[in-house]
Amino acid sequence: MRSSAKPPSAKLPARPRRPAARAPAPKPYHHGDLRRVLIDAALQLVGEGGPDAVSVREAARRAGVSPGAPFRHFPSRDALMNAVAEEAQRRFRAEIEAALAEAPANNPLGRFRCLGLAYLRWAMKNPTHFEIISSRRFFDHDKTAGVSQDNAELIDLAERTLAEAFAQGQLRSADLKQVQIAGRALVYGFARMNIDGHFPRWGVAGADAERTAEAILDLFIEGIAKVPSKSA
């Protein structure tokens, strides 16, 4: 979308907000909630063609608004992408926490596995959205208090879960930091490889992908668990 030929976009028929007693209400001068609509449009564009497919003008077009209008709400394209990325990150975190809420409470290592699985599943179901939250370039690194609060929350969650697992003697290594980074690298890497096209065989079906994701996660968990063989 960003520099390719494209039909003139067919002009949406002026969204029917506020039926307006009698006049045809062709298009109210003020949009209503343009900011929200722009973010949604951009999210959709990301879903269709990745981050590069997002253009301010196309988002404006889909919102039925002039090309300059978005700049009233976002000082730059990056600012729009920032908002989009934060929204995606929010959804990501919400889904993972929801999945974890259903996991058994008294098996930390099992909970850790559950966390990783939810991570992988979301990333594979929403590849382009994962792409924008994983590439930190869309987050504002100047803001105080850590840009994406949601991301820090997730990391904390993983760390606490690992600490519990260690406290219950479920881990072989005491270097929790390394284990945490390795675990993150594993799921991150698998998710990104999937997005970046390193597994061309898995078309859209993704059943193989999900099975493999689970398998390598288990391989990792077994690798860090205490007494890996012998009994089981």
Next chain:
Amino acid sequence: MRSSAKPPSAKLPARPRRPAARAPAPKPYHHGDLRRVLIDAALQLVGEGGPDAVSVREAARRAGVSPGAPFRHFPSRDALMNAVAEEAQRRFRAEIEAALAEAPANNPLGRFRCLGLAYLRWAMKNPTHFEIISSRRFFDHDKTAGVSQDNAELIDLAERTLAEAFAQGQLRSADLKQVQIAGRALVYGFARMNIDGHFPRWGVAGADAERTAEAILDLFIEGIAKVPSKSA
């Protein structure tokens, strides 16, 4: 570079090819090896600001050539990026194979570790170049015989090494495919997290980064090795 103000590029002083008996040879009409120079310029641009920092015009500017000239050698920007990515992939493979050539021959698992380490080191020393080879979008997926021969070679190499390790009883799992994918995901993930800015603490120094890289690699190797504790 792709849409920001920039000084007019200072105009290189007409590269002195072929001193030309006596005339000042201000600029030969034909460049000599524009294709090569364009790829180098683009590689440099990638090194300076990542893939998005590459513009055909800027590459042309640095080659001291008109904006349309590159299109004689590359039908599109993507084609240029393709060439750039293949060049980077070639260097990547060369360095890894060189490192592996110095590894002890009769310890497959050790060789596997060495491979992973070389991978991580190159990725961390050439982050932006790793970025373009990891994102497969710059490779031509239509070409027969697999686009990046070099990449397939590397994967084969890893698989053979793992098979040897298994044959010598060094591995705990017999599912070599899973082990290979997990290993790839681990190093890939770590490298990309580093590039994508998930480890903001490691400024440019990178000593911490390299140590951590080695640590998580060892953690993984221990996890897949047979008899992980007990003796060592």
Next chain:
DNA sequence: CAATCCGTGTAATCGATGCTTACATTCACA
């Protein structure tokens, strides 16, 4: 109720980019 302020949208414009077409130059081969 009316006047006005200011948030929000429009129109027009700028420079940069990818890419194409028409033309110019020069190399290489017959």
Next chain:
DNA sequence: TGTGAATGTAAGCATCGATTACACGGATTG
């Protein structure tokens, strides 16, 4: 030596991000 193919230039198109001047109209005031 002459000519055609290869390779460069010049000019131009459409799109993009971004800025500026202006227009609209809802909300707050007196």
